[in-house]
Amino acid sequence: MKIKTIFALVTGLATSLLIWSQFNGVATAQMSDDWKPKWTAEGQLELPTGYREWIYLGSPLTPNALNDGEAGFPEYHNVYMHPQAYKLYKQTGEFPEGTILLKELQLTREAEEEDGSRTEVSGRGYFPAAFNGIDIAVKDSSRFAESENWGYFNFGHHAPPYAKTASAAPVGACAACHISNATKDMVFSEFYTILNTK
Numbered sequence: 001m002k003i004k005t006i007f008a009l010v011t012g013l014a015t016s017l018l019i020w021s022q023f024n025g026v027a028t029a030q031m032s033d034d035w036k037p038k039w040t041a042e043g044q045l046e047l048p049t050g051y052r053e054w055i056y057l058g059s060p061l062t063p064n065a066l067n068d069g070e071a072g073f074p075e076y077h078n079v080y081m082h083p084q085a086y087k088l089y090k091q092t093g094e095f096p097e098g099t100i101l102l103k104e105l106q107l108t109r110e111a112e113e114e115d116g117s118r119t120e121v122s123g124r125g126y127f128p129a130a131f132n133g134i135d136i137a138v139k140d141s142s143r144f145a146e147s148e149n150w151g152y153f154n155f156g157h158h159a160p161p162y163a164k165t166a167s168a169a170p171v172g173a174c175a176a177c178h179i180s181n182a183t184k185d186m187v188f189s190e191f192y193t194i195l196n197t198k
């Protein structure tokens with residue numbers, strides 16, 4: 001065999017291998033389930049990592065000072081969704097199986113007024129301070145068929161560190177209120193403007 005022919009064969013093989021491995025890489029990335037919830041052997045939900053780099057949906061705000069000093073969820077509720085789940089939601093208009101909605105609570109800066117507000121250079125209002133807890137909703141129709149396909153988890157309402165794992169809360173503690181009041185598939189989606197924007 002001529003040297004040229006051998007060279008051509010080797011180059012051809014290398015190119016095919018490169019194309020195959022790239023294609024395979026893309027396929028694996030698309031099929032990866034990394035964004036889905038992770039469960040312990042006992043069926044507890046593991047606290048996801050990296051959630052502050054997920055898609056930020058918005059922050060309903062319930063200041064303690066406007067809720068008899070004891071808001072149920074003090075005070076900002078910063079809600080995040082994994083980019084992969086967000087992408088599927090945008091494509092289908094439905095929350096996909098495995099969706100995690102993570103709500104991190106955050107206190108407001110120290111109050112100067114009775115309503116909990118204070119004045120900063122930008123004006124009078126409420127300003128973010130310390131992180132204060134995590135609640136999570138997971139869509140999983142096999143685990144949570146009894147509560148309309150969503151399970152609810154409280155990782156603690158306090159400063160970090162949060163619990164690393166949590167058991168599903170009793171239906172009466174969380175799901176019942178979402179079942180009766182939420183607007184779209186157990187979610188208060190009207191507050192998450194980017195979900196409703198084209």
Ligand code: HEC
Binds near residue numbers: 060062079154169
């Ligand atoms: C009394 C009704 C009520 C109860 C009980 C309740 N929630 Fe909610 N939840 C809401 C409302 C209203 C919102 C959206 C507005 C807000 O955050 O203030 C919300 C938002 C959320 C969100 C963000 C996604 C969404 O559905 O909008 C998560 C996650 C969540 N709740 C988890 C929990 C967990 C975990 C519990 C139990 C520990 C719980 N909730 C109990 C009313 C409730």
